[in-house]
Amino acid sequence: MIHENTKMVDLIHRNYVLITVFSRFGISLGFGDKTIQQVCEEKNINIRFFLEIINSFLDHDYFPQEQLKSFPIKLIVDYLTITHQYYLGKTIPEIEEIISGEKGICYENKEHNYLLNNFFQEYKKELITHITREDELVFPYALQVEECFLQHKSTDTLFEKYGNYSIGHYLQAHDNIEEKLFDLKNIIIKYLPPPKNPELCYQVIVLLFNLEKDMNDHSRIEEKVFVPKVSMMEKVILNKNKK
Amino acid sequence: MRLINYLVITESYIYRTGLRFLLEELDSTGKIYFSDDISQIGKSNADFLFIDPRITTRDILEQEIHTVKNDNGTILVGLINHEKEANLFPTGLFQFFLDLSGSKSEITRSLNEITRNSLPSGKRNAREEKLSVREKTILRYVALGHTNREIAEKLFISMHTVITHRKNITRKLGIKTVSGLTVYAILNHLIEMNDAG
Numbered sequence: 001m002i003h004e005n006t007k008m009v010d011l012i013h014r015n016y017v018l019i020t021v022f023s024r025f026g027i028s029l030g031f032g033d034k035t036i037q038q039v040c041e042e043k044n045i046n047i048r049f050f051l052e053i054i055n056s057f058l059d060h061d062y063f064p065q066e067q068l069k070s071f072p073i074k075l076i077v078d079y080l081t082i083t084h085q086y087y088l089g090k091t092i093p094e095i096e097e098i099i100s101g102e103k104g105i106c107y108e109n110k111e112h113n114y115l116l117n118n119f120f121q122e123y124k125k126e127l128i129t130h131i132t133r134e135d136e137l138v139f140p141y142a143l144q145v146e147e148c149f150l151q152h153k154s155t156d157t158l159f160e161k162y163g164n165y166s167i168g169h170y171l172q173a174h175d176n177i178e179e180k181l182f183d184l185k186n187i188i189i190k191y192l193p194p195p196k197n198p199e200l201c202y203q204v205i206v207l208l209f210n211l212e213k214d215m216n217d218h219s220r221i222e223e224k225v226f227v228p229k230v231s232m233m234e235k236v237i238l239n240k241n242k243k
Numbered sequence: 244m245r246l247i248n249y250l251v252i253t254e255s256y257i258y259r260t261g262l263r264f265l266l267e268e269l270d271s272t273g274k275i276y277f278s279d280d281i282s283q284i285g286k287s288n289a290d291f292l293f294i295d296p297r298i299t300t301r302d303i304l305e306q307e308i309h310t311v312k313n314d315n316g317t318i319l320v321g322l323i324n325h326e327k328e329a330n331l332f333p334t335g336l337f338q339f340f341l342d343l344s345g346s347k348s349e350i351t352r353s354l355n356e357i358t359r360n361s362l363p364s365g366k367r368n369a370r371e372e373k374l375s376v377r378e379k380t381i382l383r384y385v386a387l388g389h390t391n392r393e394i395a396e397k398l399f400i401s402m403h404t405v406i407t408h409r410k411n412i413t414r415k416l417g418i419k420t421v422s423g424l425t426v427y428a429i430l431n432h433l434i435e436m437n438d439a440g
């Protein structure tokens with residue numbers, strides 16, 4: 001397990017994909033021999049939160065639901081939001097350039113390019129809708145629930161703004177986003193013929209697998225940490241208001 | 244081939260990671276669930292329940308196991324650390340024991356024996372992923388944009404049958420979404436590009 005005295009450089013040697021997770025905390029390269037603790041202090045990062053995120057990323061059997069639930073919603077939401085920005089600003093454009101760009105994957109049969117591109121664009125649209133909904137509706141709602149909860153405020157404004165919306169609605173509609181990504185991988189790996197520039201395909205496959213792993217991790221935090229925490233607070237403030 | 248689902252009940256990190264690793268290497272493995280709550284066994288519809296007896300007291304263990312016995316063909320496997328531990332349990336409580344003290348190939352062999360011999364023939368290994376004629380027909384309709392209800396009406400079959408076919412198609416092809424199935428149908432000339440729904 002990773003702890004505060006682990007050196008940053010050792011972490012990356014252990015799993016280089018963590019570089020992208022670091023970047024979400026505003027940590028870049030040039031660590032020298034600094035430990036996690038030193039870097040977190042410098043950057044003003046909540047070290048306990050950082051450790052739980054890294055540990056659960058490295059090992060899916062390590063899932064500190066209880067510990068993660070003890071952090072303020074704001075901290076969790078900030079992390080999720082930055083991750084969204086990373087997907088939309090970085091990962092998706094990278095993949096898009098290879099799939100749809102002029103210098104991207106090129107099939108003998110133009111129809112194949114059309115099919116792949118079309119499928120990818122649908123996926124992208126779906127992902128944007130999914131993320132926008134979380135950023136603009138779900139997260140602000142959760143922050144307001146927490147405010148009511150912590151400051152014992154009345155839920156009037158909450159009701160005014162969100163009506164009967166509850167985090168349960170969100171959870172119900174929250175799953176399908178990974179399915180298209182799953183299909184996209186198989187279409188490229190199993191069903192389309194090899195393109196004229198297969199090395200680009202290999203590249204995009206690596207990107208897609210990394211994205212999938214990252215998003216599974218992300219959704220797990222949303223469903224197993226964020227939702228239960230909000231739902232617990234909802235129950236408390238609703239009960240108070242009934243009285 | 245229908246895939247086999249597992250529920251592993253244990254608190255042990257080593258058991259969990261080890262079993263996940265070995266089970267994922269078997270072709271027939273579907274989903275693997277984990278829990279540290281013995282009362283989950285009554286609610287589970289996994290094909291196999293792997294139970295670490297140390298999760299609870301003997302009384303509760305026997306009581307909980309009796310609730311699942313006989314109803315849905317679930318197979319119970321006790322996790323042990325030494326051959327002799329099997330004698331500590333009344334016969335019939337578990338159908339099998341899995342001794343986790345062995346080497347990788349020994350444990351894998353036991354796992355294979357347990358899963359292979361105890362499944363009805365329909366579930367046995369046969370990596371046949373080709374679509375049947377019926378499945379192709381249904382896939383064509385799906386790709387043309389028809390709903391399950393419409394397909395049921397057109398083919399004079401029940402919705403339930405359509406859904407079963409669709410699950411099988413998804414499993415065989417490794418494609419879950421309608422748009423993905425449409426791409427497959429076009430690539431395999433089941434429909435024309437211009438027809439796509």
Ligand SMILES: [Fe+2]
Binds near residue numbers: 080131134218222
């Ligand atoms: Fe999200």
Ligand SMILES: [Fe+2]
Binds near residue numbers: 219
């Ligand atoms: Fe999400």
